Amino acid sequence: MAKNKDSFARTLFIVVGLCLICSIFVSTAAVLLKPTQQENRLLDKQKYILEAAGLIDPQAKLTKKDILQTYKKYVEAKVVDLKTGSMVSGIDGDTYDQQKASRDPATSFVPQHDIASVKRVADNAVVYLVHDDAGKLTTVILPVHGYGLWSTMYAFLAVKPDMNTVQNLVYYSQGETPGLGGEVQNPKWKAKWNGKKLFDENGNIAIKVTKNPAVAASDYGVDALSGATLTSNGVQHTLTFWLGDEGFARFIEKARNGGLS
Structure with missing residues (x-):
């Protein structure tokens, strides 16, 4: 009597074999595509930085070459020690992974006043210095993030060299309700953010995201x-945290006192 070719063992062997082959293809594709994915993420990030700096029209169709050349010409990524506010030498700001550093207890800390629900903060953070054609500093861009209703929202806060006047607040990653x-x-x-002030005359954080029309019409609303x-509220908490002592406060103070000149 002939053996049953549709036996359970044979079927299981075929299924396992197909799964193994598929997993090899998927793993290989993931490995091969990873450099391209990382390059595209970096390019997308640089595009948002240029938007925050006012160097490009966000609606314009730009080529990869356009973005890379503009970024390289005008933007300088620097790494800052948040606890001292000083620049950190020996670390490339364009390749430093701040999010990865924030997940490592050896290179991060748990904030005591986590109003933005960031959980952990990297000891070092990237800031972006934007210069004009003459080499004059025109904009300082601070990466900020905090929790909203459904997601952690990531943004670039662009301020003038006085470290007080807002030029842009550009959110580039968020999962809030459309x-x-x-x-x-x-x-x-x-x-609405252009020209608003972050701090009052006494140096206190004064910016408010508000439903009060009178406050919204002021320099601080x-x-x-x-x-x-x-x-x-998430936007407000994000700014309050990152402009505060566990965020960029010391860097902002040093910058105001000529630390960027």
């Missing part, structure tokens, strides 16, 4: 997002 919290990326809302209270 049409509500997702409006942090709406050009009309982003435009920005309209809260309609129907997105928790996302708006």
Whole structure:
């Protein structure tokens, strides 16, 4: 009597074999594509930095060459020790992985006043110095992040060399509700930040994301997002944290006292 070719063992062997072959293909593709994926992420990041600096039109169709050349010409990435506010030598700001460093207890700390729900903060952070054609400093860009309603929201806060006047707040990664919290990326809302002040005359954090029209119309106020209270609160908490003592406060102080000249 002939053996049953559709036996359970034979079927299992074929299934396992196919799974093994597929896993090899997927793993190989992941390894081969990783450098390209990393390059694309870096390019996307540089594009948002240029947008925050006001060097490109976010709606313009730019080539990879356009982005790389503009970034290289005008932007300088520096690594800062958050505890001292001083520049760190020997670390390339363009390749330093701040998020990875924040996950390692050896290179990060747990903030005592975690109003933005960042969990851990890297000891060193990247800042971006933007110069004009004459080499004059025009913009300082601080990477900030904090939790909104559904997600951690990542942004670039661009300020003038006085370290007080906002030029841009550009969110480049967030998972908030489209049409509500997702409006942090709406050009009309982003435009409201230009010219606003972060600190009052006594150096206290004064910027407010508010529903109060009178405050929003002042130098220190920005309209809260309609129907997105928790996302708006997340933006406020993000700025309060990163402008504070466990964020960029010491760097900002040094920069104001000529530390960038």
